[in-house]
Amino acid sequence: MVRPLGFLVGLGFIAALVMAILTTPLGNEPNASKAFHKEPRKLALASDGIAPHWDIAQLQRGMQVYKEVCSACHSLKLVAFRDIQAFGYTEGQVKSFAKGFQVPSINPDTGEPATRDGLSSDYFPSPYANDVAAAAANGNAIPPDLSLITKAREGGKNYIYSLLTGYQNPPANMPKELHPGPGLHFNPYFPNLNLAMAQPLQNDQVTYADGTKATVDQMASDVTAFLVWTAEPKLVKRVQVGWAVLLYLLGFTALTFLSYRTIWANKEH
The missing domain is CATH 1.10.760.10 (Cytochrome c-like domain)
Incomplete structure (x- = not known):
């Protein structure tokens, strides 16, 4: 009696699962909001492509x-003021730029929260x-x-x-x-x-x-x-290194093939 009852219960679960699958709307089914949604327009930047x-x-x-x-x-909590030297700014210009921001600090006299002028080592607050x-x-x-x-x-x-x-x-x-x-x-x-x-x-x-x-x-x-x-920020450098590694591997492959041909040139097969 237990086995038939267990079989019927399992069959019921399977039937419920099949019904749920058949009645659940598909993710790509159109709806009212999607009809007015637009795909992003392409923005071309100098950092695009194979030679960014x-x-x-x-x-x-x-x-x-x-x-x-x-x-x-x-x-912009993951970017430090000193990082913008990559834009061609001098150390003095970076210090001046950082000073234009107020960053969280502690008043040394009272221990209360306070703010101070930014330093080159600080991150955008x-x-x-x-x-x-x-x-x-x-x-x-x-x-x-x-x-x-x-x-x-x-x-x-x-x-x-x-x-x-x-x-x-x-x-x-x-x-x-x-x-x-x-x-x-x-x-x-x-x-x-x-x-x-x-x-x-x-x-x-x-x-x-x-x-x-x-x-x-x-x-x-x-x-x-x-x-x-x-x-x-290392995107351009990463691509340049990638091309250098690819050229190295191509050169190494060519040398390996030529060495193989030279070593086995006079060997009998």
Whole structure:
């Protein structure tokens, strides 16, 4: 009696599993939000391709956009001020740049939390004391750290660039339930269409030192290039080393083959 009962119970579990599989919507099944979602637009950068290089002028502009716009909400906790010497800045310029930031410290006289001018050895500070303060200032949405953002988001640099330039009014034919609620903003490149971050870039928002026109597209391209660098500052060097290793292996293979032919040239088979 136990065996037939166990068989029936097992059969019931199998039937329930099959029904669950048949009635669960597939992941690629179209829905209302996907109909209005757009794939990221491609952004071409000097760091792309098989022979990448850093556009130093663009990285400098991108860092300026981060400092004057993005740093108000987003941290860059994995990047030290001294790292920007890679952009051609002198040690004195780096010190001056770091001094423009206030970093957390401790008052030596009272032991209380305090702030001080940044040093070259410091890392880009967070604009908020902790996640609770960040959420309170941004409608319960915590702004992500941008150090590795082009690696952390699907679509990488193309997604970041498209998001920054993609703010617009909702399409007229979009269902009302998909329209952004209070404190949200429509952007077709964001996965669920509406995000808490308001449009961060406006034309002429910064004044570039090299005289470049600060359009939204230009600033988005520049800051994206900068964030590609923060996520992988050794990218160009890594590719160069990779090509050197490949050439070495090809040369070694050719020498090995020639040595084989020379050694066995007069040997009987």
